[in-house]
Amino acid sequence: MQTFFDYAKIWVKAGKGGDGMVAFLREKYRPDGGPAGGDGGQGGSIIFKVDEGLRTLMDFRYNRHFKAKAGQNGMPKGMYGRGAEDLVVSVPPGTVVRDFDTQQLIADLVTPDDEVVVAKGGRGGRGNIKFATHRNPAPEIAENGEPGQERTLQLELKLIADAGLVGFPSVGKSTLLSIVTAAQPKIGDYHFTTITPNLGVVDTREHSSFVLADLPGLIEGAATGVGLGFQFLRHVERTKVILHVIDMGGFENRDPFEDYLKINEELMAYDENLLYRPTIIVANKMDIPEAELYIEEFSDKLRRHFADHYPNMEVPEIYPISAYTKQGLDKLMEKTAVLIAQEEERLQAEAPSQSQEVIYELPEEEADFYLNREADGTFVLSGKKIEKMFKMANLEYDESALRFARQLKAMGVDQALTEKGAQEGDIVRILDYEFEFKL
Numbered sequence: 001m002q003t004f005f006d007y008a009k010i011w012v013k014a015g016k017g018g019d020g021m022v023a024f025l026r027e028k029y030r031p032d033g034g035p036a037g038g039d040g041g042q043g044g045s046i047i048f049k050v051d052e053g054l055r056t057l058m059d060f061r062y063n064r065h066f067k068a069k070a071g072q073n074g075m076p077k078g079m080y081g082r083g084a085e086d087l088v089v090s091v092p093p094g095t096v097v098r099d100f101d102t103q104q105l106i107a108d109l110v111t112p113d114d115e116v117v118v119a120k121g122g123r124g125g126r127g128n129i130k131f132a133t134h135r136n137p138a139p140e141i142a143e144n145g146e147p148g149q150e151r152t153l154q155l156e157l158k159l160i161a162d163a164g165l166v167g168f169p170s171v172g173k174s175t176l177l178s179i180v181t182a183a184q185p186k187i188g189d190y191h192f193t194t195i196t197p198n199l200g201v202v203d204t205r206e207h208s209s210f211v212l213a214d215l216p217g218l219i220e221g222a223a224t225g226v227g228l229g230f231q232f233l234r235h236v237e238r239t240k241v242i243l244h245v246i247d248m249g250g251f252e253n254r255d256p257f258e259d260y261l262k263i264n265e266e267l268m269a270y271d272e273n274l275l276y277r278p279t280i281i282v283a284n285k286m287d288i289p290e291a292e293l294y295i296e297e298f299s300d301k302l303r304r305h306f307a308d309h310y311p312n313m314e315v316p317e318i319y320p321i322s323a324y325t326k327q328g329l330d331k332l333m334e335k336t337a338v339l340i341a342q343e344e345e346r347l348q349a350e351a352p353s354q355s356q357e358v359i360y361e362l363p364e365e366e367a368d369f370y371l372n373r374e375a376d377g378t379f380v381l382s383g384k385k386i387e388k389m390f391k392m393a394n395l396e397y398d399e400s401a402l403r404f405a406r407q408l409k410a411m412g413v414d415q416a417l418t419e420k421g422a423q424e425g426d427i428v429r430i431l432d433y434e435f436e437f438k439l
């Protein structure tokens with residue numbers, strides 16, 4: 001079974017808030033001092049932050065659980081608990097984060113230092129100082145900390161290469177990439193070069209360097225999900241320039257122009273806009289004698305094809321090269337850098353604010369609570385809201401427990417129980433806690 005390193009499923013749990021405290025002042029001359037229990041501290045959140053140095057989701061293969069620390073509990077003498085530190089997890093640029101269960105998009109992390117809270121730490125519970133009122137100046141009431149958010153996330157890496165190599169298998173993409181990119185030992189170490197888009201940085205003499213990716217696996221039917229191709233097509237989406245590599249040697253008697261059309265069909269079936277992406281046709285293997293003939297034929301067909309089908313579009317330029325003899329490589333790379341720069345400018349003008357971060361939040365859960373009756377007659381209360389309220393109730397103190405009972409009543413629980421026929425003394429359960437129903 002092959003593994004895709006550009007996909008990861010992980011579990012995150014933010015820290016619970018610290019519990020609020022019940023305490024009273026005890027001073028020498030004020031034996032019956034006022035309430036003095038401090039609030040709990042904020043639980044740590046889990047934050048994803050883009051780290052430009054990362055290129056894959058490899059790290060998540062071994063590390064799939066992330067837990068932030070709980071806030072400190074409130075203390076006597078009105079002291080607040082300390083908030084826990086957030087847990088910052090580095091992700092590569094291009095990471096798309098979804099809620100695994102609902103598939104809802106949480107964030108699209110693109111630019112360096114983009115960050116998003118993927119699980120929010122719980123609020124600290126309030127200490128008894130906060131519950132003092134004129135009528136109840138010394139309450140034995142405190143709240144426990146709010147639970148931290150917990151969720152399973154799906155991470156997907158959309159590769160952000162500036163330029164992508166597409167083309168049929170064996171046209172020479174890997175060879176070209178390995179030659180034009182300064183050898184990248186880090187990439188070589190991964191041992192999955194055949195299934196994961198292979199990346200390298202191209203340093204040009206006259207222009208800025210850029211990231212070039214080999215996007216292997218394009219085959220007929222890929223766009224409709226057949227084979228591995230679809231996985232790779234996702235990566236082409238964000239490349240600014242496409243280098244369409246053609247085997248001009250006529251390998252296995254294939255017609256280079258037919259190959260070109262097929263790959264284009266694949267790209268367009270996936271996303272029609274790819275047709276308008278700046279493209280250079282890279283005529284490879286020009287060291288093979290027949291290539292001179294083929295390339296002439298190819299460029300004639302190409303010109304005719306555009307005249308017939310896309311009369312308003314510029315015909316892509318053809319760059320003859322040989323990955324073997326290295327003929328034409330410098331020129332091709334300089335031209336690629338120019339096109340990338342132009343495309344970047346165009347994109348900037350289109351969307352001046354580059355903050356592409358999209359953040360959606362899950363809508364809060366529907367009902368306040370659900371009430372069911374089990375076979376043995378026990379009433380069971382469930383639902384996110386009521387369970388959270390229960391976790392935050394401090395049941396050690398009668399007064400706190402009474403406050404919880406009042407909260408349940410205000411929520412409509414008593415009424416719902418009565419409507420379902422609950423009698424005095426019937427057992428009601430929330431999570432693992434049971435109590436008797438009192439009218």
Ligand SMILES: Nc1nc2c(ncn2[C@@H]2O[C@H](COP(=O)(O)OP(=O)(O)OP(=O)(O)O)[C@@H](O)[C@H]2O)c(=O)[nH]1
Nearest residue numbers: 169170171172173174175216217284285322323324
């Ligand atoms: N004559 C000649 N052969 C080349 C040239 N470039 C690559 N080849 C050969 O073509 C074959 C395929 O090259 P690859 O670089 O593996 O092709 P690819 O497009 O990456 O193929 P996949 O990994 O299958 O997608 C190899 O045997 C190369 O040695 C070239 O410029 N001239």
